Amino acid sequence: MASHSNNGTESSGSGEASESKRNTARSTSYDVARLAGVSQSTVSRVFREGASVSKSTRKKVETAALALNYSPSQIARSLITQRSNMIAVVITDPSNRAYPDILFYLGQEIQGTGNRMLVFAVPRDADAGSIATVREILAYHVDGIISSAMLNDEFLSSCSQAEVPVVLFNRTPENALASAVCCDHASGMDTLVRYLSGRPMGHVALLAGPEWAPVSRERLEGATSALARVGQEFGPIVHSDYTFEGGRRSARDLLSGHQTPHTIICANDAMALGVMDACRFELGLSVPNDVAVTGFDDIPQAAWPSYGLTTLRQPVRRMANTAVRMLMEQLGGSSRSGERRLLPPEIMIRSSTHNPKSAG
Amino acid sequence: MASHSNNGTESSGSGEASESKRNTARSTSYDVARLAGVSQSTVSRVFREGASVSKSTRKKVETAALALNYSPSQIARSLITQRSNMIAVVITDPSNRAYPDILFYLGQEIQGTGNRMLVFAVPRDADAGSIATVREILAYHVDGIISSAMLNDEFLSSCSQAEVPVVLFNRTPENALASAVCCDHASGMDTLVRYLSGRPMGHVALLAGPEWAPVSRERLEGATSALARVGQEFGPIVHSDYTFEGGRRSARDLLSGHQTPHTIICANDAMALGVMDACRFELGLSVPNDVAVTGFDDIPQAAWPSYGLTTLRQPVRRMANTAVRMLMEQLGGSSRSGERRLLPPEIMIRSSTHNPKSAG
DNA sequence: GCAGATGTTGCATTCGTAGTCAACATTTTG
DNA sequence: CAAAATGTTGACTACGAATGCAACATCTGC
Numbered sequence: 163m164a165s166h167s168n169n170g171t172e173s174s175g176s177g178e179a180s181e182s183k184r185n186t187a188r189s190t191s192y193d194v195a196r197l198a199g200v201s202q203s204t205v206s207r208v209f210r211e212g213a214s215v216s217k218s219t220r221k222k223v224e225t226a227a228l229a230l231n232y233s234p235s236q237i238a239r240s241l242i243t244q245r246s247n248m249i250a251v252v253i254t255d256p257s258n259r260a261y262p263d264i265l266f267y268l269g270q271e272i273q274g275t276g277n278r279m280l281v282f283a284v285p286r287d288a289d290a291g292s293i294a295t296v297r298e299i300l301a302y303h304v305d306g307i308i309s310s311a312m313l314n315d316e317f318l319s320s321c322s323q324a325e326v327p328v329v330l331f332n333r334t335p336e337n338a339l340a341s342a343v344c345c346d347h348a349s350g351m352d353t354l355v356r357y358l359s360g361r362p363m364g365h366v367a368l369l370a371g372p373e374w375a376p377v378s379r380e381r382l383e384g385a386t387s388a389l390a391r392v393g394q395e396f397g398p399i400v401h402s403d404y405t406f407e408g409g410r411r412s413a414r415d416l417l418s419g420h421q422t423p424h425t426i427i428c429a430n431d432a433m434a435l436g437v438m439d440a441c442r443f444e445l446g447l448s449v450p451n452d453v454a455v456t457g458f459d460d461i462p463q464a465a466w467p468s469y470g471l472t473t474l475r476q477p478v479r480r481m482a483n484t485a486v487r488m489l490m491e492q493l494g495g496s497s498r499s500g501e502r503r504l505l506p507p508e509i510m511i512r513s514s515t516h517n518p519k520s521a522g
Numbered sequence: 523m524a525s526h527s528n529n530g531t532e533s534s535g536s537g538e539a540s541e542s543k544r545n546t547a548r549s550t551s552y553d554v555a556r557l558a559g560v561s562q563s564t565v566s567r568v569f570r571e572g573a574s575v576s577k578s579t580r581k582k583v584e585t586a587a588l589a590l591n592y593s594p595s596q597i598a599r600s601l602i603t604q605r606s607n608m609i610a611v612v613i614t615d616p617s618n619r620a621y622p623d624i625l626f627y628l629g630q631e632i633q634g635t636g637n638r639m640l641v642f643a644v645p646r647d648a649d650a651g652s653i654a655t656v657r658e659i660l661a662y663h664v665d666g667i668i669s670s671a672m673l674n675d676e677f678l679s680s681c682s683q684a685e686v687p688v689v690l691f692n693r694t695p696e697n698a699l700a701s702a703v704c705c706d707h708a709s710g711m712d713t714l715v716r717y718l719s720g721r722p723m724g725h726v727a728l729l730a731g732p733e734w735a736p737v738s739r740e741r742l743e744g745a746t747s748a749l750a751r752v753g754q755e756f757g758p759i760v761h762s763d764y765t766f767e768g769g770r771r772s773a774r775d776l777l778s779g780h781q782t783p784h785t786i787i788c789a790n791d792a793m794a795l796g797v798m799d800a801c802r803f804e805l806g807l808s809v810p811n812d813v814a815v816t817g818f819d820d821i822p823q824a825a826w827p828s829y830g831l832t833t834l835r836q837p838v839r840r841m842a843n844t845a846v847r848m849l850m851e852q853l854g855g856s857s858r859s860g861e862r863r864l865l866p867p868e869i870m871i872r873s874s875t876h877n878p879k880s881a882g
Numbered sequence: 883g884c885a886g887a888t889g890t891t892g893c894a895t896t897c898g899t900a901g902t903c904a905a906c907a908t909t910t911t912g
Numbered sequence: 913c914a915a916a917a918t919g920t921t922g923a924c925t926a927c928g929a930a931t932g933c934a935a936c937a938t939c940t941g942c
């Protein structure tokens with residue numbers, strides 16, 4: 163079936179002395195035009211939406227294009243149309259286990275809009291805002307930017323000047339130069355605390371992530387204000403590193419003192435599961451009878467029977483969908499920059515906490 | 523001569539009168555040239571490696587560029603240099619939990635080479651090889667392709683014709699049109715079986731993934747030939763769906779018969795952990811005393827104390843590094859297409875199997 | 883059969899940068 | 913100081929597709 167080597171018309175002999183200068187392996191609209199016996203403009207029109215081409219001409223061109231395995235160069239097209247159909251996605255911090263999922267879902271959603279995802283990985287969050295990075299991104303003429311790293315004002319105003327809309331992912335901008343879609347960590351913590359407060363909570367300890375992590379900070383603040391709101395006092399606040407091991411270590415510290423907590427609210431699941439293992443296998447404590455534990459994220463293993471962790475599910479998929487949609491709306495002009503969208507996490511009640519229903 | 527956008531020359535502070543003809547938001551090399559009082563060629567040279575520019579001229583240009591927030595357009599540059607500095611990465615099957623990690627590490631590695639990752643997500647593996655997809659990818663003038671989806675010959679020969687090297691990721695091509703880097707599932711299974719055979723294995727059952735999944739097939743075949751090689755008979759082969767739940771169901775089926783296995787070799791960790799939970803919490807069996815269980819992948823929770831799953835670690839990070847390096851070598855001309863690189867997985871011996879050392 | 887309306891097509895130009903070549907400036911050498 | 917070698921710069925064109933405009937073809941109504 164692959165007979166597309168030298169199709170008829172013997173056109174190769176028609177004074178093609180240019181054979182020697184064939185340094186490009188790709189065929190161009192001129193090649194197609196010559197083979198189809200039309201002008202380059204016509205070829206261009208065949209490959210554009212809503213251009214005026216007669217049926218017979220279109221057929222000739224399509225046949226020629228197929229024979230030459232031609233498709234219009236997005237690069238050349240971008241240059242003239244000022245649209246690249248590429249969306250930049252900025253990520254940082256290779257150690258953050260949330261990024262693979264975020265990247266993946268953003269890729270899916272961007273693909274769904276007919277655009278492509280161009281990935282920029284910056285070593286650390288702090289570097290993300292640098293002027294070198296924004297230059298590099300804008301150099302690719304991307305149509306928009308979705309960033310899960312914080313971007314500073316200089317970065318954002320460069321984008322604004324270049325008329326490239328920016329949507330921040332789980333980061334809250336301080337001005338209207340960017341839109342944002344975030345998980346509503348505070349309302350999530352409020353839901354969780356409200357549920358927990360259906361029974362006596364005893365001493366409450368908080369296990370936060372790294373102090374510099376914005377997301378951890380939001381979760382921590384959400385938890386403390388929620389606790390204050392229901393009039394619940396709370397004990398020590400410990401910072402750890404978001405890992406399973408860190409959770410274990412912190413649990414040992416927390417529970418070896420003389421005033422041990424009865425409830426531990428953790429800033430992510432990995433730490434919460436570490437806490438649970440430390441309780442059960444090292445400290446001989448029962449979860450939830452001696453200690454209630456909660457997490458955040460709802461990673462797959464939180465649902466496994468051996469844990470059954472009560473946690474909050476960050477709606478990554480919907481957040482990705484929303485981020486991409488917001489960007490598209492701005493590109494289409496039907497929406498302006500500066501919009502904020504907060505998506506509430508869903509509470510997943512499992513066996514690591516007292517279930518009010520079963521407690522009645 | 524067309525007059526390019528005049529961003530500089532007179533202080534743009536209040537001179538927004540030229541707003542009307544300001545159709546391009548980005549400044550170009552002409553703008554910089556005018557502001558610096560040099561030619562466009564000179565500006566271009568300043569931004570290229572190893573070009574001959576005098577010190578004073580370079581300074582003038584750099585100052586002007588900074589003032590106009592200029593950086594060379596990658597798009598225009600790609601058009602003329604025939605190099606885009608973009609690597610296409612093809613992924614499929616959103617349900618495969620391995621993809622986020624692969625995508626992430628590939629992104630990191632590609633970034634490390636000074637290139638960018640352009641992501642193409644195709645709905646199903648079968649569509650990946652379609653001619654429409656390859657057209658789309660080549661339209662972006664990508665310098666190379668890394669695909670974790672199988673690509674057919676038509677796809678590969680299109681790439682070959684366009685002189686775009688292809689590296690397959692965990693897929694074995696049938697010809698020399700593409701290179702490949704794969705996890706050596708067979709040798710991994712061999713290592714695992716050799717380790718297991720240090721003691722009597724009893725009845726051995728195999729829990730495979732979906733029948734259509736190439737990776738599952740390789741793991742299964744690797745296990746059966748390794749078992750045959752050590753003279754170990756093996757019992758039923760069950761196909762499941764790679765999930766925790768599927769593992770649980772399969773364990774119930776396998777272990778409720780009258781001839782129950784003493785060793786279950788699973789094609790991935792999720793299923794293996796499901797098997798372990800079913801054994802312990804539903805069937806009242808001890809792991810490893812009644813049943814030994816092994817997995818594949820070494821997902822984080824395999825190492826957690828409550829499981830301690832013996833498994834094989836797919837070296838995703840090194841595979842990503844290798845894939846990118848192979849691509850770069852082909853781009854640099856120091857290597858040709860058709861190369862195969864097999865990276866052996868690392869065996870992680872934990873408590874879900876009898877450890878020969880502790881058994882002595 | 884003809885004027886006017888509509889539909890198709892080609893020419894020439896444009897997008898922003900790289901790179902060739904020739905002109906000019908500067909330094910080195912005899 | 914002249915001649916040659918070297919260094920620096922600018923004019924111009926190529927890359928590949930999109931598009932305004934004009935030319936041409938076809939169709940409509942009378």
